[in-house]
Amino acid sequence: MPRLQEAEYRMLPGETQLKDTADRVLAMSRAEQTEVLLFSSHSALTRFANSYIHQNVDDTSVDVSVRAVIGRKIGVAGTNVLSDESLRAVVERAATLAAHQRENEDFQSLPAPQPVRRVDAWVQRTAAFGPDDRARVVAAVCDAARNAKVTAAGAFRTSASEVAVANSLGVFAYQRETNADINTTMMSADSSGYAARLSMDVNDIDGPTLAAEAIDKCLRSANPVSLEPGVYDVILEDYAASDILDYLAYLGFSAQPYQEKRSFMSGRLGEKIVGENVTIWDDGLSPETIPMPFDFEGVPKRRVELITNGVANGVVYDSYYGGKEDKPSTGHALPAGATYGPLPSNLFLKAGDAATDDMLASIERGIWVSRFWYTRPVHPLKVIVTGMTRDGTFLIEKGKITAPIKNLRFTQSYIDALNQVEMISRQTRLMPGMIGVSRVPSLKVKSWNFSGATEF
Amino acid sequence: MRDLVSRALDTASQQGAAYADARVVERRAESITVRNQNVEGLTADESLGFGVRVIVDGYWGFAGSYRMTPEEADRVAAKAVAIARASARAGGPRADIGPPEVHVDAYRTPFRIDPFAASPDDKIALLLRVNGAMMKVKSIVMAESNVYYQREKKTFGSSEGSFIEQDLVETGCSIEATAVDEGEVQQRSYPNSVGRHQGTEGWEFVERWDLAGNAPRVAEEAAALLTAKPCPAGVTTVILDGSQLALQVHESCGHAVELDRVLGTEAAYAGTSFLTTEKLGNFRYGSDAVNLTADATIPGGLGTFGYDDEGVPAQSTPLVSSGLFVGYLTSRETAASLGQRSNGAMRADGFNRIPLIRMTNVSLEPGEWTLADLIAATDDGIYMETNRSWSIDQRRLNFQFGTELAREIKNGKLGDLVKNATYAGMTPQFWGSCDAVCNRDHWVVWGTPNCGKGQPEQVAHTGHGTSPARFRNIQVGLMK
Numbered sequence: 032m033p034r035l036q037e038a039e040y041r042m043l044p045g046e047t048q049l050k051d052t053a054d055r056v057l058a059m060s061r062a063e064q065t066e067v068l069l070f071s072s073h074s075a076l077t078r079f080a081n082s083y084i085h086q087n088v089d090d091t092s093v094d095v096s097v098r099a100v101i102g103r104k105i106g107v108a109g110t111n112v113l114s115d116e117s118l119r120a121v122v123e124r125a126a127t128l129a130a131h132q133r134e135n136e137d138f139q140s141l142p143a144p145q146p147v148r149r150v151d152a153w154v155q156r157t158a159a160f161g162p163d164d165r166a167r168v169v170a171a172v173c174d175a176a177r178n179a180k181v182t183a184a185g186a187f188r189t190s191a192s193e194v195a196v197a198n199s200l201g202v203f204a205y206q207r208e209t210n211a212d213i214n215t216t217m218m219s220a221d222s223s224g225y226a227a228r229l230s231m232d233v234n235d236i237d238g239p240t241l242a243a244e245a246i247d248k249c250l251r252s253a254n255p256v257s258l259e260p261g262v263y264d265v266i267l268e269d270y271a272a273s274d275i276l277d278y279l280a281y282l283g284f285s286a287q288p289y290q291e292k293r294s295f296m297s298g299r300l301g302e303k304i305v306g307e308n309v310t311i312w313d314d315g316l317s318p319e320t321i322p323m324p325f326d327f328e329g330v331p332k333r334r335v336e337l338i339t340n341g342v343a344n345g346v347v348y349d350s351y352y353g354g355k356e357d358k359p360s361t362g363h364a365l366p367a368g369a370t371y372g373p374l375p376s377n378l379f380l381k382a383g384d385a386a387t388d389d390m391l392a393s394i395e396r397g398i399w400v401s402r403f404w405y406t407r408p409v410h411p412l413k414v415i416v417t418g419m420t421r422d423g424t425f426l427i428e429k430g431k432i433t434a435p436i437k438n439l440r441f442t443q444s445y446i447d448a449l450n451q452v453e454m455i456s457r458q459t460r461l462m463p464g465m466i467g468v469s470r471v472p473s474l475k476v477k478s479w480n481f482s483g484a485t486e487f
Numbered sequence: 488m489r490d491l492v493s494r495a496l497d498t499a500s501q502q503g504a505a506y507a508d509a510r511v512v513e514r515r516a517e518s519i520t521v522r523n524q525n526v527e528g529l530t531a532d533e534s535l536g537f538g539v540r541v542i543v544d545g546y547w548g549f550a551g552s553y554r555m556t557p558e559e560a561d562r563v564a565a566k567a568v569a570i571a572r573a574s575a576r577a578g579g580p581r582a583d584i585g586p587p588e589v590h591v592d593a594y595r596t597p598f599r600i601d602p603f604a605a606s607p608d609d610k611i612a613l614l615l616r617v618n619g620a621m622m623k624v625k626s627i628v629m630a631e632s633n634v635y636y637q638r639e640k641k642t643f644g645s646s647e648g649s650f651i652e653q654d655l656v657e658t659g660c661s662i663e664a665t666a667v668d669e670g671e672v673q674q675r676s677y678p679n680s681v682g683r684h685q686g687t688e689g690w691e692f693v694e695r696w697d698l699a700g701n702a703p704r705v706a707e708e709a710a711a712l713l714t715a716k717p718c719p720a721g722v723t724t725v726i727l728d729g730s731q732l733a734l735q736v737h738e739s740c741g742h743a744v745e746l747d748r749v750l751g752t753e754a755a756y757a758g759t760s761f762l763t764t765e766k767l768g769n770f771r772y773g774s775d776a777v778n779l780t781a782d783a784t785i786p787g788g789l790g791t792f793g794y795d796d797e798g799v800p801a802q803s804t805p806l807v808s809s810g811l812f813v814g815y816l817t818s819r820e821t822a823a824s825l826g827q828r829s830n831g832a833m834r835a836d837g838f839n840r841i842p843l844i845r846m847t848n849v850s851l852e853p854g855e856w857t858l859a860d861l862i863a864a865t866d867d868g869i870y871m872e873t874n875r876s877w878s879i880d881q882r883r884l885n886f887q888f889g890t891e892l893a894r895e896i897k898n899g900k901l902g903d904l905v906k907n908a909t910y911a912g913m914t915p916q917f918w919g920s921c922d923a924v925c926n927r928d929h930w931v932v933w934g935t936p937n938c939g940k941g942q943p944e945q946v947a948h949t950g951h952g953t954s955p956a957r958f959r960n961i962q963v964g965l966m967k
Contacts, residue, residue, distance in 0.1 A: 075570075076943055080752040083579020087570045088943070089550040090839040092536070109532040111553045121533075128529045131607040133615065135525045162573035170577040184755035186942040216755040291629045292667045368530035370520045370631075404758075407878045409889050410907060412672040417887050419880045440878070440885055440911070442965055482965045483911055485885035486761075 042091065043071050043193055046205045052095070052113060053197035059122045062099035062129060064141045065199045068327055068366055070094045072192035073158075077165040079215075080184040082173040084166065098367040099125035100141060104132035107368035139354040144201040147331045150322040152208035157233040158191035160211070164233075165189060171238035172215050179246045185215030189233060196329035204329040208321060211236050212463065216422055217249035221487065222435065224248025225270065225402050225422035229461050229468065231321055248401060248423040252435035258426060260439055260481040264397035264453075266390050266427070266473060269460040271400045272380070273471045274418070275445045276311065277464055280375045282411045284313075284337050285363075286352035287372025295414055295446055299343045305449035307341040308383065313375035315362065320377040320461065321468050325362060332362035335375065349373040365466075376467025383455025383472060390454045390475045392430035398439070398481070399425040399432055414445040419485065440483035451477040488652075492644035494557050495539045498564035500646055504541035504571070506584065507564070508645040510796060511537040511555075512838035516637035517603065521614035523622060523630055529611075536838035539564045543571035545581020551839035585823035587647040590800065594793020596656040597786070598689030602636035605690045610634055613693075617702045621664040624706035626713060629665040632702075633683055634658075634693055635936075641796075649798040657789065657948065658692040659685025659936055664706040666713050673712035673906060675705045675891050679730045680873050685934035685948065686787045708892060708904075715904040718893060720964035724868030725910055726861060726957045729925075731890050732851065733933035733951035734874045739914040740772075740779050741849040741949065743883035744806050744814065745832075746821040748844075757940050758881025761914070762812060764825065772812040773918030776854055776956075779807035781816055783831060783847035788950035789934030790849070792834075796842035799831035806849065810919070818844050836945035843941045848932055850952030854924030858955050861923055863899040869963055870894045870901060871908050887911040887965065910963045920959045929954035 044052070049069050056067040071093040078086035095118065096109040106128025110121045165187050176183035193207040213236050214227035226244035228236050267275075283294035291297075295304065315323045315332030325331050328350055336344045348356075349364030352372055363373035391399070398420075406418030420439050425432045454475035461470050492509045499507035513535045520528030537560070538551035548571030550563045614632040621630035636658040643651040661683030663676045678684040678696050686692050727735065747753055748760045762770070772779075783801035785791055792801055797819050806814045815821075816832040821844065833842035862870065876889035893908035894901045912920075932952040939946055 074943070077574075078752075078942055079577060080754050081579065081750075082577070084574040084577045085547065085579070085752050086841060087546075087548050087574045088841055089566055089570055090943075091552045091554070092839055093553055094534075096532075105526075105529065107528075107530040109530070111534045111536065124531050128531060128607065131611060132529055133526050133611065135527070137525060162570045163576070166573040166576035173577045182751070184751065186755065188943070214755060218751075218754060291665070293629065293665065293672055368518075368528050370522060370528040404881055405878045407876045409876045409909065410672075412667075412670065417876065417878045419878065419885065421881060438880060438885075440880075440887060442887070442909075483885055483887065485880045485882075486913070487882060487884075 043073060043191060049193060049195040049205060050203060053195060053203065056097060056118055056122055057197060057199050059119050060099060060126065062101050062126050064100035066098040066141050066367060067197050068096040069195045072190055074188065074190035075162065076186055076188040077169050078186045079169050079173060082176045082183045084169060087162065095121065096366060097121050097125040099129045101129045103134045103136065103138045104129045105135065105138060106132060137355050138351060141198045141200055142202060142328050142330045142350045142360060145331050147204045147325045148316060150316055150324045152206065152231055152322050154209045154232040157189055157209035157211050157231060160189045160233050168236065168238040172242045175239055175242035175246060176217055179250065181217045181219050181246060181249050183215055183217055185213065187213040196325065196327060198329065202329035204325040206324060210321065213241060215241055215245050217245040219249055219253050221255060222249050222252035223422045224252060229463060252423045255435040255437045257484065258436040260484050262478050262480055264394050265476050265479040266399045267476060268401050269471045269473045270402040272474045273462045273469050274403045274406050275448065276378045276380055276469045276471060278408060278414055278416055278445055280378060281465055282408060282414055284346050284375050285372045286346050286348045289346045290352065290355060293411060295412060296343050296346055302343055303341045304343045305338060305341045305446060306452050308452055308455060309338060309341050309449045310381035311338040312336050312379050313347060313377055314379060315377040317377065319470055323376065326364040327366045328364040330360045330362040330364065335361050347373045347375050374466045378464060378469040380471045382457055382459050385454040385456050387456055387473060390456065391427060393454060393475065394427045394430060397427040399427055409442060415442065416445055417442040437487055438485050439481040441480060442482040443480045448476050448479065453477055488642040491537060491555060491560050492642055494560040495537065495564045496644055496646050498561045499539055499541045499568060502565050502568040503543050504568055506542040506646055507539060508643065509537060509539045510838060511642040513640045514637060514837065518633065518635045519610055519614060520631065520633045521618050524615065524618060526611055538838050539567045540841055541567045541571050542582050543568050544575060546571045546574035547582055548574060549841045582820055583823050584819040585828060588798050588819065589648045590794065590798055591650050593652045595654040596687045598656050600690035602658045602690040613699065617662050617698045620699065620702035621706035624710050626666040626668055626710040627664050627706050628667045632662040632698060634660045635683060643798050645798055651794045651798055653793050655792060656687060656689060657685055658688050658690060659683045659934060660693045660696055660698060662698050662702055662705060664709040666709040668713045671713050673709050675709040676873055677701045677705045679933055680875065680891060682937045685789050685936045686932065687789060687791045688787050711904055712892065712906045715906040718905050718908040718964035722960055722962055724865055724957060724959050725961040725963060726865065726868060726870045726955055728872040728955050729929060729931050729953040730933050731871055731874050732953040732956055734877055735888065736779065736849055736851055736951045736953060737846065737935055737949065738877060738879045739883055739886055740806065741846040743914065744816050745844045746815040746817045749815065750821055750824065756942050761882045761884050766812055768813055770812040771810055772807045772915055773810045774921045775809045776921050776924050777807055777810050777918050778852035779849065780805055780852060781847050781849045785848045785932055785950065785952065788848035788932040789936065789948045790847035790950035795831040795833045796835045797829065797833040799829045802831050804830040816844050816846060834947055836947060840945050843945060845947040846938065846949040848950035848952060851924060851956065853927040853930045853954050856923050856925045858925050858929055861925060861955065861957055862896060862901060865896050865957065866898060868896040869905060869908065870896055871910065884914050886914065908963065909965050910961050911965055912961060917958060920961065921956055922959055923957040925954035925956065
């Protein structure tokens with residue numbers, strides 16, 4: 032008998048059925064232009080805490096969203112009911128909303144079809160991974176915790192999903208992908224350690240290795256001492272450094288804040304804005320990410336050089352914000368109806384040539400940061416962000432870790448920080464981003480501002 | 488819906504579930520967003536589906552689906568049971584949800600004007616008028632206004648015999664003006680920032696908050712902040728307006744009293760809490776002026792409902808009484824671990840998510856002061872209004888908040904405008920420094936429609952009744 036989940040991922044509609052649904056929707060529409068966006072997914076997540084599974088969930092879902100265009104008036108409606116009656120109703124509702132709209136002079140057209148490259152983001156064994164398989168991995172993590180006399184918490188998610196976009200101008204694009212995403216936090220009475228993995232292929236996830244990384248950090252951070260807040264050189268592990276990319280993307284790499292002069296990139300293209308050793312780009316087609324070849328308008332993704340050798344180079348566009356500058360979309364649209372503008376979804380921060388040990392050895396007195404927590408922008412234009420350290424923070428003295436320290440609050444401009452990057456690791460890690468995923472190295476940053484401290 | 492719920496419960500029991508509940512959730516939502524003078528977001532979404540939660544041999548399982556057929560009810564119920572059996576692989580204690588909760592009832596949100604019935608043209612015209620007023624002000628580069636309303640029909644049944652139908656309506660609104668000048672960006676929002684203000688009401692909610700009447704002031708304040716003096720750094724007296732205090736309550740009290748966090752089951756993501764169980768009833772959380780309550784029955788509150796998603800009736804629970812920590816937000820399972828009964832705080836974000844402990848309306852009870860008297864009785868300090876940034880550690884101790892607007896207080900009077908204001912502290916010391924809370928005339932139940940928690944992440948809608956309050960010896964102006 033096939034495992035339950037194996038049967039379930041086969042219940043995903045697939046390209047043919049999604050195309051058929053899209054064609055039905057387009058045929059029902061009387062709008063001048065119509066776009067239909069379809070998602071379907073089977074996602075399961077096993078959650079553990081206190082070294083046992085306490086939540087274990089499974090979800091099969093589908094969503095259909097219709098964008099109707101009448102003149103320059105746009106309405107968007109969605110449903111998860113795929114009957115003809117429901118689809119007809121959602122098409123009608125989108126058209127009705129459009130009819131009540133005002134003309135948007137900045138809107139030009141839905142995108143015309145362009146060739147979309149096929150990229151493979153599907154791993155069969157990830158799609159077929161079942162609850163018993165996940166439980167086996169989690170049990171290994173929990174067993175390792177018990178053996179080390181710490182407690183494990185975390186979550187292990189596996190998913191198989193599809194997205195299809197079609198419009199009345201002839202666009203049709205389809206992609207399916209799998210994801211395996213696990214994290215664990217190991218805890219003792221006064222310390223914790225974290226580890227995470229993300230991959231298309233569940234075979235890349237090894238419970239004991241993951242557990243060992245987090246346990247090592249947890250045990251090494253026991254009996255933390257207090258350290259006065261202040262300005263310190265830091266090593267930001269890749270888990271922490273990814274936060275910098277997230278906020279640069281959210282606050283400044285989109286055409287929307289760029290055009291509204293709310294971005295640190297506004298009016299500064301061609302200028303050096305961060306250190307020469309910093310290069311950042313977005314590339315949805317790279318095999319080093321979880322690839323996605325098109326955006327939610329069906330426009331193929333282009334590689335966008337955002338910052339090259341410290342120089343502001345470009346931002347990402349969808350068709351609407353591209354149209355405002357008479358530029359093509361770079362393939363970074365969010366689903367219709369979202370008002371955040373386009374966003375990068377496959378970010379890269381260029382690796383350096385440093386070994387982590389050399390980065391550590393280069394610091395006379397500083398702080399090792401494993402991970403940030405609850406970061407929020409304080410000043411969007413300057414990308415000043417506040418947040419806490421978490422799950423392993425250490426004092427560095429004379430090139431060595433000499434003591435675990437209690438967690439600190441920082442208030443720091445991420446732009447200033449990228450002007451003070453002294454070393455970048457060779458190794459990079461793939462991690463979930465605010466939108467999509469990021470591949471990030473570890474950084475040595477001079478003069479990081481810690482503004483407060485907590486009790487643990 | 489009743490048939491599908493019954494079918495799922497029957498199948499779960501036949502497959503070996505000792506306990507099962509099933510929820511059908513039908514959600515309809517509309518949103519209109521006007522950005523500058525374009526209607527950039529005009530959306531209408533609906534979803535329908537069901538979820539089945541089971542305990543098998545003491546372990547939990549859950550599955551959900553959008554296919555509303557009897558065969559799918561069987562499949563999903565059987566899947567939930569299979570998942571529960573898989574949960575047993577990692578061992579651990581067996582779930583105990585305490586004595587049965589059996590309720591057969593129905594609940595509807597009372598409202599005056601159906602928000603879906605109001606004309607889209609009128610709604611769009613209102614938002615365009617509001618944005619037009621904000622865009623008239625020099626330096627405003629972006630004006631955005633939004634209305635949102637949703638209706639959620641829930642049908643809950645349990646193997647213990649509960650059957651509950653709820654029809655919940657929410658309406659929310661916001662406006663926002665952003666001013667930019669050389670190297671500076673300032674924003675003002677109304678009625679609240681960080682999403683929007685929202686309540687369990689109809690369209691009358693939007694009418695009451697008078698967006699058009701406030702738009703010019705909001706834009707003018709954003710522009711004026713560009714040239715305001717920076718927030719001084721130091722230790723001083725702070726008066727927080729109600730909306731900022733609502734977020735302070737949310738972050739430093741509401742999350743801290745969630746018993747699932749305290750017991751460690753959110754440790755890897757949202758974190759834990761400093762309010763550990765040995766502190767219950769004997770820990771001084773704040774000053775005598777601080778009384779905090781979780782009340783899911785406040786008319787219009789965003790955390791108001793009839794029953795939670797475990798079928799436990801909405802109720803009011805004291806959390807902090809005259810500064811003493813006295814209560815948690817609980818679920819059936821967590822309450823049972825303390826020998827208590829659930830106070831009805833379990834809610835799920837849609838049909839395909841399990842319920843988690845979520846805030847209801849977690850409120851600071853009003854005091855005796857008028858705001859005018861409170862300012863007049865403050866020699867030196869700073870008044871802060873409307874949240875701009877927020878961050879707090881994973882045990883809810885060390886926090887730093889920023890506000891959109893601040894004003895100096897000198898000799899009992901509001902003075903110059905201050906920009907980029909921040910304040911920071913440790914939760915018990917902060918609430919311990921509260922020496923005055925304004926009265927019920929100033930008390931508003933602020934809606935927070937974007938509280939994230941859990942994996943997969945869920946977004947909850949919570950309420951926080953607050954009036955302005957004063958805090959002594961607060962660190963302000965930490966920003967470089």
